[in-house]
Amino acid sequence: MISEVYDMKNLRPIFLLLSVLLLVSSSFSQRKVEGRVIEIMDGKTVVIELPSGNLTAVIQYIEIPEPEQPLNQVVKEHLSKLVLGKLVDFHPLGFSPKKTVGQLYLKGLDIGQQMVRDGAAWHAPVNKTGQTDAQSQLYETNEAQAKAEKRGIWSMPGLKPAWQFRSDRDETLRRAERVTSTGTSEKVYEARPESKRPSIAAAKTRPGMWSDSNPKLKNAAALLNGYNAQTRMGYIATPPLGITEATEVEHKTAVDITYLYKEDEKKGRKGVYVVGVVSISKEWRFLKFNDLIVTVDDKKIVVGKAKRTTLTEGSLVRERLSYEISRETIEKIANGNDVVIKVGNYIIRPYPWMHVILYNMLEAS
Numbered sequence: 374m375i376s377e378v379y380d381m382k383n384l385r386p387i388f389l390l391l392s393v394l395l396l397v398s399s400s401f402s403q404r405k406v407e408g409r410v411i412e413i414m415d416g417k418t419v420v421i422e423l424p425s426g427n428l429t430a431v432i433q434y435i436e437i438p439e440p441e442q443p444l445n446q447v448v449k450e451h452l453s454k455l456v457l458g459k460l461v462d463f464h465p466l467g468f469s470p471k472k473t474v475g476q477l478y479l480k481g482l483d484i485g486q487q488m489v490r491d492g493a494a495w496h497a498p499v500n501k502t503g504q505t506d507a508q509s510q511l512y513e514t515n516e517a518q519a520k521a522e523k524r525g526i527w528s529m530p531g532l533k534p535a536w537q538f539r540s541d542r543d544e545t546l547r548r549a550e551r552v553t554s555t556g557t558s559e560k561v562y563e564a565r566p567e568s569k570r571p572s573i574a575a576a577k578t579r580p581g582m583w584s585d586s587n588p589k590l591k592n593a594a595a596l597l598n599g600y601n602a603q604t605r606m607g608y609i610a611t612p613p614l615g616i617t618e619a620t621e622v623e624h625k626t627a628v629d630i631t632y633l634y635k636e637d638e639k640k641g642r643k644g645v646y647v648v649g650v651v652s653i654s655k656e657w658r659f660l661k662f663n664d665l666i667v668t669v670d671d672k673k674i675v676v677g678k679a680k681r682t683t684l685t686e687g688s689l690v691r692e693r694l695s696y697e698i699s700r701e702t703i704e705k706i707a708n709g710n711d712v713v714i715k716v717g718n719y720i721i722r723p724y725p726w727m728h729v730i731l732y733n734m735l736e737a738s
């Protein structure tokens with residue numbers, strides 16, 4: 374049992390379990406990128422032109438009206454007036470394969486905070502973003518002022534915050550699906566004995582293996598991570614990192630990195646790093662050859678063979694390759710200019726911003 378694991382030598386038997394089950398994001402520091410905003414995608418998403426390519430950036434800590442709500446287009450136009458065509462600083466805080474979440478600044482002005490002050494956005498709930506208390510208070514003050522002045526979203530009585538609107542919309546869709554699938558009304562479904570299915574509240578509060586918070590893991594409140602206070606074990610990890618090797622609909626590949634650790638009062642935090650490669654294809658791609666070789670600025674680093682797990686999903690097959698990798702190797706990748714990852718006979722080239730993720734993961738771990 375996990376609760377019986379108390380020393381580092383027992384971490385390795387379970388890191389495969391984590392690497393298969395967990396795809397979470399790492400902790401991010403105050404690094405920034407500079408570039409020009411060349412496109413406004415919506416009221417909180419912009420495209421920034423960088424020397425290494427374009428970056429799709431989502432402004433953290435705010436919520437804007439959904440496309441089905443009033444003022445959605447007005448908010449987009451407002452953001453356009455603020456930043457389109459201008460040089461900005463972007464502080465990345467979290468990543469997904471296609472977008473980067475963080476804070477956007479124009480000559481030192483926090484654009485997210487300005488959107489809230491102008492009534493163009495709601496301050497997102499802190500329990501969903503993990504924003505620091507000091508920042509949260511600033512946003513709340515600006516939101517209170519916008520509300521008092523009935524600016525923008527506050528000028529429309531009854532306009533629901535985006536998260537509440539989404540929740541109501543999703544519940545309506547769920548009810549519609551129940552009617553379609555059962556041929557009966559929602560009223561009949563709700564009349565079934567409640568004891569046969571857990572309540573929503575119970576599902577949210579059900580204790581999990583990694584449901585505790587680690588007081589020593591700083592600046593990670595806004596990120597998905599896990600910790601078990603009883604065993605003092607936890608993890609932090611990157612999200613799935615999209616790669617340029619996969620282009621076909623039924624041929625997908627992603628890479629993630631997990632740091633599994635144990636806290637010790639005297640020795641501090643110690644752990645292992647695991648690189649995971651997930652492949653979904655019509656055929657087994659890594660059955661015979663799955664050595665991991667990383668080339669950084671023409672210097673090869675042989676990581677070795679994978680621990681491989683498989684799963685069949687209809688006509689497709691899923692492979693998960695896990696490699697234990699040293700911190701030194703991750704540091705070399707983070708500091709390298711040209712990085713090529715070879716898994717078996719396949720070449721993988723990470724996205725240009727992968728080094729930013731690794732920098733911050735190293736700092737968090």
